Amino acid sequence: MLIIGIAGGSGSGKTTVVKAITEQLKENVVVIPQDAYYKDLSHCTAQEKRDHNFDHPDSIDFEFLCEQLKDLKEGKSIEQPVYSYITCSRSQEETVKVRPADVIIVEGILIFTCSKLREQLDIKLFVDADDDDRLMRVMSRDILERGKTVDWVIERYSKTVKPMYLQFIEPSKRYADMIIPQGGHNKVAIDVISATIEKSLAECKK
Numbered sequence: 001m002l003i004i005g006i007a008g009g010s011g012s013g014k015t016t017v018v019k020a021i022t023e024q025l026k027e028n029v030v031v032i033p034q035d036a037y038y039k040d041l042s043h044c045t046a047q048e049k050r051d052h053n054f055d056h057p058d059s060i061d062f063e064f065l066c067e068q069l070k071d072l073k074e075g076k077s078i079e080q081p082v083y084s085y086i087t088c089s090r091s092q093e094e095t096v097k098v099r100p101a102d103v104i105i106v107e108g109i110l111i112f113t114c115s116k117l118r119e120q121l122d123i124k125l126f127v128d129a130d131d132d133d134r135l136m137r138v139m140s141r142d143i144l145e146r147g148k149t150v151d152w153v154i155e156r157y158s159k160t161v162k163p164m165y166l167q168f169i170e171p172s173k174r175y176a177d178m179i180i181p182q183g184g185h186n187k188v189a190i191d192v193i194s195a196t197i198e199k200s201l202a203e204c205k206k
Contacts, residue, residue: 001072001100002201003120006107007172008127009165010055011137013183017127017190018107018170024194027102027201030072034108036081036096037065042089049088050152055164058070062114069200072100102201109165112172122200126176127183131162195199 004021009012022029039061041049053059068078079095111117112124142148142156173179180189 001102001104002122002197002204003069003073003104003106003183004123004125004197005098005111005121006105006117006125006127007109007112007169007176008180008183009169010109010161011131011141012127012129013137013185014107014109014127015175016183016185017180018105018127019070021105021194021197024190025103025197028156029105030096030098030101031074031105031107032065032080032108032110033070034060034065035085036083037061038083038088040090042087044088052088053160053164055160055168057113057168059104060110060114062117066114066116066120068098069104069106069117071096072104073098080191103197109169110172111174118175123197124178126173126179128173128179128181128182129150147160 006014006018018031022031033123037060038054039059041052044052051084065083068080071078077097077099082094083089083097084091088147106117106121111121112126118124139150139157142153143150148156176191178189180186180193182189
């Protein structure tokens with residue numbers, strides 16, 4: 001089993017990179033999204049949810065994420081939590097059953113900020129992108145997929161997304177084994193990464 005971490009700022013193209021790598025690999029691949037492990041805010045008021053900083057490392061239940069990743073590495077299936085961006089809460093009834101696979105990809109903006117999680121990753125990739133491109137992708141995603149308004153997205157970007165990127169996410173790229181500029185559109189980088197993964201898997205199976 002190979003565990004790969006893919007980090008980068010919001011809207012950097014991490015999902016595109018994950019999809020491109022997954023499509024190239026012949027092995028069974030499972031993706032673990034960091035976003036599924038946001039701490040539950042169902043007890044908070046609407047204003048508290050609005051003011052919550054989702055781009056700070058403290059917003060993620062890293063202890064639970066590391067625990068479930070350890071279970072997968074030991075060959076055990078897990079019940080991955082389901083998080084709603086609309087209600088800012090973790091479902092109490094619904095989970096996603098995830099079984100061990102040849103390749104586990106952990107994807108999220110803050111995954112390199114947790115030393116315990118970094119220690120569990122065999123390969124660490126950081127997806128880099130221009131700030132303006134990231135902002136446009138964030139606006140499109142949050143409005144279309146998460147039911148947010150343009151004003152909400154702009155306010156959140158200026159108050160939390162950009163400052164937290166500069167404070168936590170951008171500095172975490174120093175932990176990366178490889179930095180991918182232009183995200184999933186960088187075919188050369190995707191080819192090199194896929195070949196590296198295939199080689200590492202072959203060595204693991206010897």
